Amino acid sequence: MKTLLGFLLLFGVAWADGPGVILSKHARSDSELTANPDAKAWKNVPGVVAENDVNGKPVPGHRSEIRSRWTQRNLYFLFICPYEQLYLKPDPVSTTAETNGLWDWDVAEVFIGWDLKNIGQYKEFEISPRGEWVDLDIDRDHPRPVVNWQWNSGFQVKTRIDKAQKIWYGEMKIPLDQIDRRPPKPGLEFRINLYRIQGPPPGRKFIAWQPTNSPSYHTPTAFGRLRLE
Numbered sequence: 001m002k003t004l005l006g007f008l009l010l011f012g013v014a015w016a017d018g019p020g021v022i023l024s025k026h027a028r029s030d031s032e033l034t035a036n037p038d039a040k041a042w043k044n045v046p047g048v049v050a051e052n053d054v055n056g057k058p059v060p061g062h063r064s065e066i067r068s069r070w071t072q073r074n075l076y077f078l079f080i081c082p083y084e085q086l087y088l089k090p091d092p093v094s095t096t097a098e099t100n101g102l103w104d105w106d107v108a109e110v111f112i113g114w115d116l117k118n119i120g121q122y123k124e125f126e127i128s129p130r131g132e133w134v135d136l137d138i139d140r141d142h143p144r145p146v147v148n149w150q151w152n153s154g155f156q157v158k159t160r161i162d163k164a165q166k167i168w169y170g171e172m173k174i175p176l177d178q179i180d181r182r183p184p185k186p187g188l189e190f191r192i193n194l195y196r197i198q199g200p201p202p203g204r205k206f207i208a209w210q211p212t213n214s215p216s217y218h219t220p221t222a223f224g225r226l227r228l229e
Helices: 002-010
Strands: 021-026 047-050 064-070 074-082 107-113 121-127 133-139 146-148 156-162 167-175 189-198 205-208 224-228
Touching (some): 107 167
Antiparallel strands (some): 064 074, 133 146, 156 167, 189 205, 189 224
16 A cells, blocks of 8 residues: 555555545646646646456556646646557548547546436547547437537547557646536536547457446446536
């Protein structure tokens, strides 16, 4: 336990208010996306760690850190993703257009819901190591689950791959008014889970911040919380 705590303190990682809560730090102004954890915008921003599979069992070599910050207009996420082998779409589309089915390849994902009662309603945001992206509006409370493929949040992404260190970095900038109509303020909470899918089959790695105890990431009962601070 002491070794784990030392690692977290050394690398600026903390269980933000418990393993089921990630704190999003307030920033006075928006900033350019860098996908760089050492950038001014991301320094002194604590993160949470995703290192287990959907059943809570460790996934060695894929200990991922996720940080978050927010402004009056946008919600940011930074993923720091160690990998053993990248598994990328062989025929990538332009990063200016949505890539449906991106989850068949390496991705980092944010599932976030604004309604604390109707938990089956949430948004899904994905990025690949090369900057491909997809955003989805999901309603699992509907008698027949609805996925709005045409919804466009206008979110922005930035990624980079450090091949020498075998780490890829992904940053998202999500307009808050595309997630929630409530005015952002400290203490506001969302329901959230954070995921990765990594590596080629048959040994693909499925990593979840909060274990779903289900093969599907679409398990909103397993979501943790994101709190604006």
